[in-house]
Amino acid sequence: MYYKLKYYTIFRNYGEIGYLIYQKCPFDIDRVVNNIGAVFLDELSYNPKSIEVIVKSIIKKFIDVTYEIIYNDVVGFYDGLVKEGFLDKAETLNECLQLNDTFSYSQNQVEQLKSVVYDNMENRESTQEYLEKFFSSSPKLLKFQVEITNVCNERCVHCYIPHKFKVFHMPEEIFFKTLKESYKLGVVSFGISGGEPMSHPSFKKFVMAAKEYDMTITILTNLTLLDDECINIFKNSRVNVLVSLYSINEKNHDYITQLPGSCKRTKNAIQKLIDNNIPVTINCPLMKENKDDFIELSHWAKANNLLVKTDYCIMARCDRSTDNLKNRISIEDMERITYETIDENEMFKSLISAEDYEEQCKRIISGDDKKWCGVGVTCCSMSAHGNVIPCPSWEDYFCGNIADKSLEKIWNEAEKFKYLRTLSRKNFKKCTDCEDKAFCSLCMARNANESATKDPLEVLDYFCEITHINRKNIERWRKEHLNL
Secondary structure, three states: OEEEEOOOEEEEEOOOEEEEEEOOOOOOEEEEEEHHHHHHHHOOOOOOEEHHHHHHHHHHHOOOOOHHHHHHHHHHHHHHHHHHOOEEEEOOHHHHHHOOOOOOOOOOHHHHHHOOOOOOOOOOOOHHHHHHHHOOOOOOOOEEEEEOEOOOOOOOOOOOOOHHHOOOEOOHHHHHHHHHHHHHHOOOEEEEEOOOHHHOOOHHHHHHHHOOOOOEEEEEEOOOOOOHHHHHHHOOOOEEEEEEOOOOOHHHHHHHHOOOOHHHHHHHHHHHHHHOOOOEEEEEEOOHHHOOOHHHHHHHHHHOOOEEEEEOOOOOOOOOOOHHHHHOOOHHHHHHHHHHOHHHOHHHHHHHOOOOHHHHHHHHHOOOOOOOOOEOOOEEEEOOOOEEEOOOOOOOOOOOEOOOOOHHHHHHHOHHHHHHHHOOHHHOHHHOOOOOHHHOOOOHHHHHHHOOOOOOOOOOHHHHHHHHHHHHHHHHHHHHHOOO
């Protein structure tokens, strides 16, 4: 019997616990194992090993434990992870080598999402919550996004980066230093963004270097600069693409980007990625200019076996200028659009249709000691200038510069990160007794960018209105579709 890690599985041993994450589009599942499980998983790689070889190695690490006990424990543990989707198993070496975990558009992504089994979380913590508590004194950086340039060939009307700042490419030595230190810290997901990252003259070199590390790479791009060399670099690797596509109506899309022909170029590039089995997900913020285009875009995406992510709340610019907010959807349009789009999101429908839906809502409402998000706790970002920040849209929350200090030192010692780690939902006083809390996607960067005092705890009425609309529409959908 042979076992190996699946190609899209990444494992980190933190001593007292181990962390597993499987990131193959459209899945992103993870779990924590205890220190014994971490020892067992340390024996595995992406090349198959026989159970006999594995047990002979593991037994050396335990005192007074028989071969039979170790054998049974390892097989039971591994088989559970095979069932959950983290490991491959086969009877022979050749069969195990033949097991293929590469991404293919021959598999329907929507149907795969429907097949995901969501555990009832009522009586146990999520992986994120567990990690936050376990590493409360020494947080682990799992996800890191690097803005390699703020230069962009588009001038999107809603962009949170002021266009006057889009002039700087990250120096090569800063990127390579950051890449090495990210992996050393245990990062499992490494994002490359901009601006438009492909505008950086060393973009291809950067991606090729990142591929050498045991991390998933996500590229945030408009794809207008994609070429055949990029495609060859992306192929047969753990590279995922998150592409901005605002509409398949060329006039509306190109108005948003202010780049004539950008819709056609982006769509053609998406097709090339599909043809080469490179995973791509569409990111489509909704605003006045494309508010009536989402259903058509969603149908186009489904016809091409693609998933679409969206957001209804345009964010103020990171310099706290607010001229881009004129593109926000009106509250009246928001009520209609958020209801219409529920049927386009299979993952969301499965969650709000779940048998334990009401228990999940109660769990969120009662969780005032929990975090709203993982910034400063399990994730952070870095600007093109090397400034380490909580997330890409919160550029003036400066925690340190990679040229002056190591990423490890900034992550562990920056006072601003330490402050973020003290925050929980109870610190947002306006939210404490809110009956819509379970339907909120509160964002500290969004708060800070729109606050006159840069206060990340200041929740504006507009965000609360959106949350109330979300709740009203979800409850309406459940009543109409679930015979409640």
